[in-house]
Amino acid sequence: MADPSSYRPAPGEIPDSPGVYRFRDEHRRVIYVGKAKSLRQRLANYFQDVAGLHPRTATMVTTAASVEWTVVSTEVEALQLEYSWIKEYDPRFNVKYRDDKSYPSLAVTMNEQYPRVQVMRGPKKKGVRYFGPYAHAWAIRETVDLMLRVFPVRTCSAGVFKRSAQIGRPCLLGYIGKCSAPCVGRVSPEEHRELAEEFCDFMAGRTGAYLSRLEKEMHAAAEEMEYERAARLRDDIGALRRAMEKNAVVLADATDADLIAVAEDELEAAVQIFHVRGGRVRGQRGWVTDKVEAVDTAGLVEHAIQQLYGEESGESVPKEVLVPALPEDTAAVAQWLGEHRGSQVSLRIPQRGDKKDLMETVRRNAQQALALHKTKRASDLTTRSRALEEIAEALGLDSAPLRIECFDISHLQGQDVVASMVVFEDGLPRKGEYRRFQVKGRVGDTQVWHGEGQDDVRSMHEVVSRRFRRYLQEKMKTGEWTAEEAEDGDEPLPADDGRPKRFAYPPQLVVVDGGQPQVAAAQRALAELGVDDVAVCGLAKRLEEVWLPGEDDPVVLPRTSEGLYLLQRVRDEAHRFAIQYQRSKRGKRLKSSPLDAVPGLGETRKQALVKHFGSVKRLRQATIDQICEVPGIGRKTAETVAAALAQAAPAGPAVNTATGEIIEDETPAPAGTSTDLRGTEQ
Numbered sequence: 098m099a100d101p102s103s104y105r106p107a108p109g110e111i112p113d114s115p116g117v118y119r120f121r122d123e124h125r126r127v128i129y130v131g132k133a134k135s136l137r138q139r140l141a142n143y144f145q146d147v148a149g150l151h152p153r154t155a156t157m158v159t160t161a162a163s164v165e166w167t168v169v170s171t172e173v174e175a176l177q178l179e180y181s182w183i184k185e186y187d188p189r190f191n192v193k194y195r196d197d198k199s200y201p202s203l204a205v206t207m208n209e210q211y212p213r214v215q216v217m218r219g220p221k222k223k224g225v226r227y228f229g230p231y232a233h234a235w236a237i238r239e240t241v242d243l244m245l246r247v248f249p250v251r252t253c254s255a256g257v258f259k260r261s262a263q264i265g266r267p268c269l270l271g272y273i274g275k276c277s278a279p280c281v282g283r284v285s286p287e288e289h290r291e292l293a294e295e296f297c298d299f300m301a302g303r304t305g306a307y308l309s310r311l312e313k314e315m316h317a318a319a320e321e322m323e324y325e326r327a328a329r330l331r332d333d334i335g336a337l338r339r340a341m342e343k344n345a346v347v348l349a350d351a352t353d354a355d356l357i358a359v360a361e362d363e364l365e366a367a368v369q370i371f372h373v374r375g376g377r378v379r380g381q382r383g384w385v386t387d388k389v390e391a392v393d394t395a396g397l398v399e400h401a402i403q404q405l406y407g408e409e410s411g412e413s414v415p416k417e418v419l420v421p422a423l424p425e426d427t428a429a430v431a432q433w434l435g436e437h438r439g440s441q442v443s444l445r446i447p448q449r450g451d452k453k454d455l456m457e458t459v460r461r462n463a464q465q466a467l468a469l470h471k472t473k474r475a476s477d478l479t480t481r482s483r484a485l486e487e488i489a490e491a492l493g494l495d496s497a498p499l500r501i502e503c504f505d506i507s508h509l510q511g512q513d514v515v516a517s518m519v520v521f522e523d524g525l526p527r528k529g530e531y532r533r534f535q536v537k538g539r540v541g542d543t544q545v546w547h548g549e550g551q552d553d554v555r556s557m558h559e560v561v562s563r564r565f566r567r568y569l570q571e572k573m574k575t576g577e578w579t580a581e582e583a584e585d586g587d588e589p590l591p592a593d594d595g596r597p598k599r600f601a602y603p604p605q606l607v608v609v610d611g612g613q614p615q616v617a618a619a620q621r622a623l624a625e626l627g628v629d630d631v632a633v634c635g636l637a638k639r640l641e642e643v644w645l646p647g648e649d650d651p652v653v654l655p656r657t658s659e660g661l662y663l664l665q666r667v668r669d670e671a672h673r674f675a676i677q678y679q680r681s682k683r684g685k686r687l688k689s690s691p692l693d694a695v696p697g698l699g700e701t702r703k704q705a706l707v708k709h710f711g712s713v714k715r716l717r718q719a720t721i722d723q724i725c726e727v728p729g730i731g732r733k734t735a736e737t738v739a740a741a742l743a744q745a746a747p748a749g750p751a752v753n754t755a756t757g758e759i760i761e762d763e764t765p766a767p768a769g770t771s772t773d774l775r776g777t778e779q
Contacts, residue, residue, distance in 0.1 A: 099123070101158045105144045111137040116168040117178045120161040120190075124571065124601055127186035129157050129390070132175040134426065136166050151391035157190045172429035173436070180403045190389050192366075192400050202380070203228040203237045205250070205297055210286055211258070211279045212293035214241055214250045221408070228300045228379060245275040247311075247333045248296040251289065252276065299337070301374060301412075308334060352376055354417035355405070356447075356456055359397050360463035364388055367467035368401045371459050372415075383463070385470045399424035406437050414438035419447050419456060480659055481524030487660030488606070491652050492645065494632055498606035499523055502564075503667045504619070505610040506536070506556045507675035513682045516560040517675035520604070521667050533678045534560050557609055558618040565626050571601045603631060610668050612637040612644050612651075620646035636668045691717075695741045702729050706738070717742045 116136045120129040133139030143164075147155050169175050183191050204217035208224025216234050221227060241252070251258065253268055253276070261267050261280040271278035279289040299307055311334050318327035356371045365387055372380035384401070392400070398420045406414050414437045424430045427444055434442040447453040485497035501521045508514040514536040520527045536556045607623075609615045616635035623631060634652075635644040641661065642651035654661040691713060692703045709727045710716040716724070716738075724735035 099159055099162050101144050101147065101161070104161070104163045106140070106164065111140050111166070112168055113137045114168045115170070115172050115175050116166050117175050117182065118164060118166040119182065119186075119188075120157065121163045121165070122160055123162040125163075126601070127182070127188050128161060129188050129190040130179055130182045130186065132172075132179040134172060134175075136168070140164065140166070153190070153389060153391045157390065160190075172426050173432050176403070176426075176429055176433050180407045183403075184407070192386055192388065192390055192392055192397065193404075201234045201237060203241065203300065205293055207290075207293065207297075211251050211289055214245075214252050214293075214296065226297050227413075228297075228374075242275075243336045244296065244299070245270070246336045248292050248299070249275055249277040250293050250296050251279060253280075300379075308337060311337075352417065352452075353415045354419055354452070355415045356419045356452075356459045357398060357401055357405075358421055358456060358459035358463045359394055359401075360460065360467045361388070361394065361397065362467070365467065365470070366397050367463045367470060368397065369459050369463040369466060370401070370405065371455065371462075373455075374415075381462075383466045385466065394422040395424050398422055399430060402430060402434070406434060410437050411439060414442060416440075417443045417445070419445065419452060421446065421456065421460065481663070484524055484659035484663040487654070487658055488663065491643065491654055491660060492606070492632060492634055494605070496605070498604070498632070500602065500604040501606045501608060501667055502604040503608040503610065503671040504557060504560055504564075505668070505671035505675040506553045506560070507672075507679040508536075508556075509679065509683055513679055514556055515675060515679045515682060516556060517671050517678060518560070518564060519667065519671045519674055521663075521670075524663055526670060531674055532564075533674065534563065535682075536560065553611060554614045554618045557611070557615045558622045561607065561609075561619045561622040562626065565603075565623060565628050565631075568601070568603055569626060569628070603628075605632065607631055607633045608664060608667055608671075609633070609635045610638075610671055611635050612642070616644045616646055634664075636664050641665065691742055692738070695738050698734065698738065702727075702734075705729060713742070 113135050115132075115134050117130065117132045118136060118140060119127050122128050131139070143150075143154070143158050147159065150158065167178065169178060182188075183193070187193070201216050201218050204215055205226040205228075206213045206215070206224070207226050208222075216237050217225070217227070245252070249270075252270065253261070257268055258280050261271075261278075265281055267276065267278035267281050267283075270276035271281070271283070277284045277289055277292060279286065284292075295307070311330055315327050315330035315334065318324075318330060352373060353375065354373045356373065358369050360367045360369075365385060367383060367385045369383045370381065371378055372382075384404070402418065402420075402424070414434055416438075418434065423444070423446060431442055431444040434444065447456050482497070485499070488494070489497045499522060503519050503521075504516060506514065506516050516534040516536055518532040518534070520530040536559060607619055609619050612635055616633055619635075620633045623629070623633065633646055636642075637644060637651070640651075640653075641656075642653060643661075643664065644651050654664075692698060692706065705727055706716055706724070707713065710719060719739075721732065721735045721739050724730055724738055725732055730738075
């Protein structure tokens with residue numbers, strides 16, 4: 098641990114201005130980002146006696162090795178820069194909220210010619226109107242089913258829509274009146290878009306005027322003795338009211354507001370948000386986070402506001418944000434929200450009436466969410482801790498392997514050889530640090546891409562070497578590894594900017610997918626690099642045996658062992674990740690054509706050439722004059738095509754796998770047969 102006095106700025110060096118500061122560790126990683134009205138006053142608090150600091154703050158300042166700052170003009174700029182840097186650097190000592198689930202929203206794709214109503218999850222897309230989020234997808238579908246009677250907007254996928262347009266017949270919803278069937282031209286694009294806009298207006302809370310209009314139309318139809326139309330309008334009104342009842346009125350004055358409540362203890366905090374639009378609760382979401390920094394309720398609220406509205410704009414930011422405690426600089430946060438909305442936003446604590454009562458409901462939801470999270474985590478944490486302890490005991494490790502990396506090799510009959518590296522920390526996958534490799538080989542001092550004939554043992558040795566060579570290069574930058582130890586030909590790493598590095602952190606345990614040979618290869622790679630503080634083991638698929646370097650007999654863990662289950666999860670995840678990459682590479686290779694190498698030849702002219710001659714083989718046999726006969730192909734292009742095809746090796750004969758027959762001509766194979774010879778993935 099570093100002594101904060103070793104990197105404390107000199108007196109008078111820190112400006113007395115608003116700004117944002119970053120603490121970095123010895124590897125130059127950004128570990129904490131903060132903002133301040135006065136950088137001088139705020140940073141001085143970190144460099145007092147460590148014994149007087151909050152334990153979390155003391156851990157941060159002793160982990161850090163340097164501090165730097167950026168001066169800005171206003172507190173609002175500091176707020177925006179702090180949010181941007183937290184998102185970019187992902188500092189380990191900043192509170193970061195992550196959704197405990199992916200909440201579904203009701204989305205209307207207004208960016209399409211024929212807008213579609215659907216359930217969507219994940220990041221928001223430009224040009225799409227969102228309503229929610231909702232707790233359950235079925236709640237959205239029930240609401241949509243009721244509203245399609247009145248607003249028959251398209252809900253089908255692009256494939257179904259295209260198919261219906263081709264056959265000239267709508268899907269079932271078109272026949273039962275729950276779709277206006279724009280696919281077959283029953284309504285024009287303009288009329289369908291108007292329906293979608295009315296749907297959005299109703300979902301946004303502008304319900305009163307629309308219901309009043311329908312009631313007037315119903316009464317007018319009854320007076321004109323159009324009883325069937327009046328009955329249909331009556332049923333439409335009933336359907337809309339049932340849809341509205343699913344979101345009960347909670348604020349009588351048709352308020353648009355978000356209510357944020359926090360439940361916390363010494364270690365964790367739960368945040369719940371209710372989205373109220375038009376006086377009705379239109380959505381709800383919640384987060385749970387570890388309190389990795391010394392932060393009070395006001396600080397948690399400020400972090401939650403940054404998370405909620407950092408990427409939002411327009412009506413996605415409500416007119417009111419109601420909170421249990423105001424941030425330290427309320428005016429700056431309110432101004433920041435107003436800039437995102439485009440108009441003034443009120444940020445306050447509800448004091449009385451319906452809003453205070455609703456805030457109490459949100460607070461109870463937050464308390465329940467925290468209690469449920471603790472119950473689940475206690476069970477999970479106990480199981481994961483036991484698994485890590487069992488692994489440490491079985492492998493003879495000094496301590497539990499908190500970071501495990503697993504490597505797997507994948508290829509198809511020696512072609513497209515790739516490898517994967519997956520990372521588990523505290524028994525959980527850390528997918529942001531997964532890596533994949535194209536496997537190379539060495540001929541003398543030259544690296545070449547492998548074709549056929551690559552074996553798993555050499556591949557494992559190469560991949561482990563490459564991974565730990567990069568780790569040693571990171572150590573070299575901090576002076577922990579000298580330049581003389583670097584292997585010739587290794588490229589220098591780029592200048593450090595504080596972002597998380599690919600191979601900066603060593604594991605306590607390396608797991609390889611395989612038995613004795615693969616384990617020996619991985620151990621040899623580490624020994625050649627001088628890495629002696631990382632344990633290695635292998636997990637063989639056949640009997641799920643654990644192999645250690647230099648041992649003739651495997652370690653057999655009980656079938657009910659939590660440690661074996663964790664190793665299996667790590668191994669299976671590495672295998673899945675490697676297979677996924679190998680299939681991707683193979684797909685790209687199979688789709689490649691000799692015409693891809695012709696400079697200046699676009700997709701349209703490629704298709705024209707193949708369509709004219711029937712195949713690349715016949716195109717290769719054609720003369721330049723014959724190639725010039727293709728529309729859009731000039732003589733110069735024809736000469737380039739002929740030269741490229743002459744240099745390219747002709748493809749091997751196609752094989753009918755049903756009969757084993759070699760297909761000499763280019764007639765199509767019989768239906769139901771395959772004309773490529775496939776192997777088994779490893």
